[in-house]
Amino acid sequence: MLRCVFPLSLIFVLNGCVTHHQDPVNTKSYEQIKGYTLVSKAQLDSDGAAGVDTYSLIRDAFGPRSIEAPDLYGKANHQGARHITELTDPDIGNYFKFVIHRDFDHDRDVLAKSDRQRNEIKVYGRSDSSLKGYLGKTFEYRWKFRIGNDLKVTKHFTHLFQLKAVKKSGSDALVNSPILTLTANVRHGRSGLEVRHVGYNADHSGTINHTLYHSTQHNIDWQKDITGRWFEVFVRANYAEHGSLTMTVTPVGEKTPLIEVHESNIELWRSGTDADHGNFVRPKWGIYRSLKAKQQLNAGEDEVDFANFEVKEVKPVY
Structure with a gap:
């Protein structure tokens, strides 16, 4: 899929081309009714098994090195089989x-990190700048x-979504920890989802880790209420040292x-000792999990499905 940028106030999808756009200030959009107006928008949608090559589709949206799939990383990994493919679901379409x-x-x-494994896609340094969460900006995902x-989890992490800080210069170990995750894990002997x-x-x-939500605290059953069901996630993050966060999983x-x-006055910017505007926050999606309790996981193949990725920069309407 070719990803194009046009200075238009509407979104056009022509011949598989996903566009970025900007809205004029006087356009009364849905975002303005909610109190926000659209600055830019990008989408990544599956076009099915017979469409554009899956990895090309992802790279076209997020950049040439946006895929961290095991089959792309040497003989030590499970080569010869794609770890991200496309299928069609009767309820939500292609995924x-x-x-x-x-x-x-x-x-x-x-290979030194034998205690973890991943299959993820991401925004990163060479992605389009409109996908990067810079200081003071507000993004919606x-x-x-x-x-x-059949997915099994342990008391250790299985991250399905991350917001991670990127420091453009120098090094800072504190930047490496994700700012926000949607994680599947076990708490008090029960599997669940954690924000x-x-x-x-x-x-x-x-x-310091802070649990903002855990499904086991709300009498939500892993097998009955979570696994095998499609959910839609919405995240709005204001990137500031005293930022704000809204997240729903429906x-x-x-x-x-x-x-x-819903959190206000929450730290959503971590750039080490400087808050230079060259630093940014990026989203990641997929499966990134710990192997510290490896024998508690399935011995075979595990699956998590994703669809209809959307990255938007918005700004408040005053």
Whole structure:
């Protein structure tokens, strides 16, 4: 799929071309009714198994090195089989299938990290600048996902979505921890979904995990209420040291969210000791999981499905 940029106030999808656009200030859009107006928008949609090559489609949307699939990283990984493919669902249409194999997949080509593995797509340094969350900007993300019926999780992380800080110059170990994750894990002996925020500690010498939501605290059953069901996620993040966050996870076809998070005065910018505008925050989607309790995971293939990725920059209407 060719990804094009036009200075238009409407979105056109022609011959598989997804456009970015800008709205004039006086356009009364849906975003303005909600209190926000659209600055830019990008989409990544599956076009089915018979469409454009899956990896080309993703790279066209997010950049040449936006895929971190095991089959792209050397003989130590499970080569010869695509780890992201496309299928069609009767309810939501075309979607991306992400798979991972407990005993064959690793964390890219970093073989020293044998305690984890990943199959993800991401915004990164060479992605279009309109996809990057710069200091003071507000971004909205939407997508759909479905956890496979047989997926098993442990008390350790299985990240399905991350917001990660990127420091353009120098190094800072504190930047490496994701700012926000949607994570599947076990708490108090029960599997569930967690929204986790990671912020600086009091003197900025380290970071602290904060659970903003966990489904096990709300009597939500992993097998009955979560696995095998399609959900739509909405995230609005204001990137500032004292930012704001809205996040909902809603079963497709329903109006009431399963998960709902609203936070003000939350740290959503982590650039180390400087807050230079060259730094940014990026989204990541897929399966990134710990192998520290490897024997508790399925020995074969695990699956999480994704569809209808959307990245928007918005600004408040005063």
